[in-house]
Amino acid sequence: MPPPTTAGTLPNRALHARLLRSGALDADPSAAAPLAASAANSSLPYALSLLRAHPSTFSYNTAIRSLAHGPRPHLAVALYRSMLLGPLSNPNNYTYPSLLAACARLLPASSPTPAAAPGTAVHASLFRRGLDSRDRFIGASLLSFYAAAGDLPAARQVFDASPPGQRDLPLWNSLLHAHLSQGFYAHVLRLSRQMPAADEVTLLALVSACSHLGALDTGRWAHASYARTRRSTTRNLGTALLNMYMRCGDVESAWSVFRETLDKDVRTWSVMIAGLATNGLPRDALALFAEMKNTGVDPDSITMTAVLSACAHAGMVDEGKKFLDCMPVEYRVQPTIEHYGCVVDLLGRAGQLDEALALIKTVPFKADVVLWGALLVACRVHKNVDMGEMAAMEILKLDPQHAGACVFLSNVYADAGKWDLVQGVRSSMKEQKIYKPPGSSIVELNGVVYEFLSGDRSHPQSDRIYAMLDEICKTLSLKGHKPSTKEVTFDVDEEDKEVCISQHSEKLALALGLISTTRGDVIRIVKNLRICEDCHSVMKIVSEVYDRVIVVRDRNRFHHFKNGSCSCLDYW
Template sequence: MYARCGEIETARSLFDNMKEKDVRAWSVMISWLALNGLAQEALDLFAEMQNARVKPDSVTLTGVLSACSHAGYVQKLMKLLDEMQELYFVEPTIEHYGCVVDLLGRARELEKALALIKRMRLKPDVMIWGAMLVACRVHKNVEIGEMAAKEMLELDSQNAGALVFLSNVYAATGKWDLVEQVRCLMKEQRIRKPPGSSSIGLDGIVHEFLSGDTLHPQSDQIYRMLDEIRRLAVLRGHRPVTGGVPFDIDEEVKEVCISQHSEKLALAFGLINTKEGTVIRIVKNLRICEDCHSVMQLVSVFFNQIVIVQDRNRFHHFKNGACSCKNYW
């Protein structure tokens, strides 16, 4: 529970004080350390687990592979994948392969990731192809991205994620005619992308924001705070990262779009309603964008705040101008 709320230090303290730890306890702690950006701590704990002669299971190894993936430890991950059966008698599952594909994609090793997918014994699922598609969008590899999207749609013809990512891949490379084709297809099949939303709790009440939201009672104050954040960010040399905006519109309009992302609105709400030094906790239903990530780092300095954002992939702990993910997510 504490780890799920981003209170990883409290979770670790409770874990360390347990008199008896079974494989489930070790696995949970290793997995959540990884998801909170503490990859090396997760690997160190795995070593402690082995010294304690507790036999790891499939879940444990998923956590260890996840730690390697989030930290960019390519060699360690590939070594562990090779040793799973021989040392731990665990047959690699689709989740294990998913961690490997995810890391290879992050490391720009798209051809290696694709080769692994083709040679693994299990049939690749939507998660595997989704990891490939995300990597292709980040690294603007249209050819493999198209293939991954088509494979996803073969498995699930109504998969909004595949069509949205495909649209974003085309947008990132300026192929707006193909973007329009994908959008027309989504309209014809009535497939809709879930809107990005961010939630923040205050005094027992959860406040939810959508991008560009103006319905909150404190909307005027929130947007004034956003203006102040932008002003301070510009003074520090920040330039809006608009590459992820999948629309063929002017750069100025793109900057307005990203300035009103739901996580920024939740952040502004938190700043105007909490004291300096308070931990601001935000939950985002999608992956945090690059510009919001940069702004969160700056805000942690400007306002002396710790900001914790839980997106769909992991936790980001922003403190003193840095993030626990070390800008690798």
């Protein structure tokens, strides 16, 4: 407990004295509330002695709220405990919303359920008092607490238990953001359609879910419905919309939102720069960075990541290195491990593997999985088996269950034709039950989102999809395309390779896109992993033969396929 600070205490004591002299505190102990609230964060013992001398539920509530939003939220829980000890200060329905907010703030970032202890104890105490489902404020804060604790079923239960008459906009919004934070993006879209009303907070969740899903039609609809009712877009929503358009690969719409946003802040600029970098326009990204500097907005750490990623996508090695060197002085941003990761990626893509390794060895941090991972990808592309093996080993030292490192290791051996080593990795993964996440692709058609796994037959139009795939295969072989099977060595037997690769999730999404659109339309696909070499060349040919623009967002970047070529210029 820090000692009372003079600055925080003197005016309080003066106020205290005045309250005592006038007899206000004797007449009504609640008069101590403002004093208790302002003292709580600077000197809790003082606030506590005041509350003990003049106890009232009102004053405790006010002080708990002040602590809940202050720098040490655990003190809110402590004060609640001492509130329970006094006979004249029983908690009521006003006590719990801020208390639960404090409990949510106590959770470590992205914590799994067990850390939820103080909050669940509060829930139990609410339940005992019969306050748990009577109050819409308590419902919303309870729901957000469980969402923050990563316990979506409990959050959902709070919503379901609330009387329908209490399901107001904030409660719905809490539910929406609970699903958003746990990655259930399609649920967010579905839930938003059930909502009786929507406001800006709703649209933030909806637009953000669309960004993740690549659901451009729905995102556009949300944008239009907002634009109909409001005169101007707020900066938060504007930035979310910008991000959505960029992450759906619609650079034009992103530009128009960007131009319309008048009070651009560092986030607005950063989202735009990052979006241009990943959408195959890295030089435009760097030009925009120059413009940002001229407008007097200072870049932050995120901006610099976007700038370095633009350099990496453009293969601009010297510029990237220069940015890394000068950023602490010129932009007052200390390089973080993410920034070093970008430069390792930059050097690696450009084939400067030794320099990338040297950088990893000199970073002023303990090298992490991301850093080694960037080197590993580069080793694979540039076929450096020895360094790749070393990088994978380093990753496995840091995270023995890292499926990506095992897969890469196996692929590095496969590329090099070392089949006995491939077999060794595969069986060790089987023993340790390490699985590669399955590839999945999403395509949105007429506002409906369809998801495919590899070899998926769950779509109602499955027969037509596979017929379309056959047709594509025939067209491809006429064009002289040979399936590139070297990336599938991992999970199937040799004879199944071609079949498997022809049913990759992005190809199924493409086939559905082709049968559902007409010439000149844009087909947008979002893939959870990196696009494979074969799918990449198939997309190029299909974009020409079937006259479609195909935009694929993969794990790292966008591929805009048009007239037989890709915006990444085959550098990804």
